[in-house]
Amino acid sequence: MANDSTTTVAGPARRRGAIGSGHRRLVAAAGFLVTLAVTFLGLLAITFFIGRIVPIDPVLAVVGDRAPAAVYERVRVEMGLDRPLTTQFASYVGDVLTGNFGTSVSTGRPVLEDLARVFPATLEMATLGIIIGVLLGVPLGVIAASRRGSWLDQAIRVVGLLGYSVPAFWLGLVGLAVFYARLNWVGGPGRVEIFLDGLVQPVTGLLLIDSIIAGDWEVFGNAAWHLILPASCLGFFSLAYIARMTRSFMLDQLSQEYVTTARVKGVPERLVIWRHAFRPIRVPLITVIGLSYAGLLEGSVMIETIFSWPGIGNYLTVALLNADMSAVLGSTLVVGAVFIGINKISDVLYRVLDPRAR
Amino acid sequence: MATLRDWLIDDSPASPMQARLGRLYRILGALMHNPLAVVGAIIIVALILAALFAPWLATHDPLRQALAERLLPPSAAHWMGTDELGRDIWSRVVYGARITLVIVALVAVLAAPAGLIIGVVSGYCGGWVDRVLMGITDIFLSLPKLILALAFVAALGPGIENAIIAIAITSWPGYARVARAETLTFKNSEFIAAVRLLGASSLRVNLGHVLPLCTSSMIIRVTLDMAGIILTAAGLGFIGLGAQPPLPEWGAMISRGRSFILDQWWVATMPGFAIILVSLGFCFLGDGLRDVLDPKSGEQR
Secondary structure, three states: OHHHHHHHHHOHHHHHHHHHHHHHHHHHHHHHHHHHHHHHHHHHHHHHHHHHHOOOOHHHHHHOOOOOHHHHHHHHHHOOOOOOHHHHHHHHHHHHHOOOOOEOOOOOOEHHHHHHHHHHHHHHHHHHHHHHHHHHHHHHHHHHHHOOOOHHHHHHHHHHHHHHHOOHHHHHHHHHHHHHHHOOOOOOOOOOOHHHOOOOOOOOOOHHHHHHHHOOHHHHHHHHHHHHHHHHHHHHHHHHHHHHHHHHHHHHHHOOHHHHHHHHHOOOHHHHHHHHHHHHHHHHHHHHHHHHHHHHHHHHHHHHHHHOOOOHHHHHHHHHHOOOHHHHHHHHHHHHHHHHHHHHHHHHHHHHHOHHHO | OHHHHHHHOOOOOOOHHHHHHHHHHHHHHHHHOOHHHHHHHHHHHHHHHHHHOHHHHOOOOOOOOOHHHOOOOOOOOOOOOEOOOOOEHHHHHHHHHHHHHHHHHHHHHHHHHHHHHHHHHHHHHOHHHHHHHHHHHHHHHOOOHHHHHHHHHHHHOOOHHHHHHHHHHHHHHHHHHHHHHHHHHHHOOHHHHHHHHOOOOHHHHHHHHHHHHHHHHHHHHHHHHHHHHHHHHHHHHHHOOOOOOOOOOHHHHHHHHHHHOOOOOHHHHHHHHHHHHHHHHHHHHHHHHHHHHOHHHOOOO
């Protein structure tokens, strides 16, 4: 409404325009929220469905296979399994929304509590991974595009394709064997050495930040020493993707006429590339980086298994092998929700930052 | 030879068959000029040959254990060394090609037609059908593939069949999107209107005219996706949810070699090289196919 009072001065035409665009923005925001809600509901429907197709009878798991029919029936009713599927789904959605993800069979604790404990470790690794990926991937992509067809371009292209072809778990294993066991350049599996474990009071759960808060530089150094290799492995995958996308965006720009104009004017090539061609691709790059970040949270499943990293990926694998379905579905939900969230945020950022998409 | 070539590149083909063969010839010709695509094609042909002729290529029985020869380094007798049960790794890698090929082929056979049909129906019908189908597709697309496949396998139970089903469930949405976009571009074109005027039913229009036009972009997409499918299958095998021992699946082999990575590096690394090589092959070929079949969207992705 503040919009109205400020635009009255500007005359009727301008005012109509302002209201129109405000209205449109409101509709777009509402539409966005609806899609977001539907996507989350879809995610819940999928996890609910997966929970139903488990061949293990959940009642039998509770009462054992020797229980009399009456006991079996009573437990079945208690667990709500006699109600129609839609009611069961509604109560499942209610449970999830109130933070009740069930109890993990393997840890004996509520799944949500477990997830809150392990998630920061994954976040820390994926964040360092994406930083490595952006810092190396963007310049490599720009270089490849500016020297199109050269051997450097070919080399970067092959690195990009390797990112699609190398199994993450294999890369982690080989990395450990070479950089930890042979060269001893980096720390081994785990977040810190065992004798340093638990010395720092968890505040954020991000060990690097916690150790800074505590002022414990020994833990900080050791944590960084352990983090660098798994984060680099993850970083390689985002580097490959980001470099590939940056290259293709840059090639698009470099073929535009304004670039030719700038070159004809005699602008130095370095400025043509970084000041002219690179600027417009920053916005689409944000979307790419967002997608890549979300992908890293997923890719960390394999890397965490290799590095015994106590994050959500490791938690999920342990749960998978123990057929601990509450934990499996809880982790799937959280990773899925974060994935959707990051995707949508980068989508919104794109629209906000790119005037053409508004 | 020259006459056959002339017949193939004839500008006014006398029969649909000649036109089709001619198109194939031109595509192959263009592919041959793309070095990476040729390398990719060679790798994939090698994979298929290895799978077909595994009994002849393998130097040992892939399942035969020889505890006296356990963990031997690569040598003339064992080209890639032996694993912790004395099995010859080269022979296991060769037989593993069969498993990889079966997984990749079955996922493609299950997921691509499903996605194709959903996409074409969605694009052709429009309206609420389109909205519902694409809504479901978008939900699947916005979820992490690997995690979803892991959860499905956890529910269905470990095993190679369930791994294939899980991967297929997570890969159809991409194909549906592509097929829908293609359908929308053809739907209002004049030749479709002409077919309809001739009295063709919707089914006939779609099966006979829209579906075939979607195939080239589908082939590109499927080829490009193959690397991801191989990696997911290997990942499932590595975690222990995919192919079960003693099957010589590459991911499962890496998982067994994990304990020996420091001293007997070849046990885990050799199957990894096989995975990388085959995935790269599909990437190269997919890139090349896209450049040839769909020059407009080249450089994207």
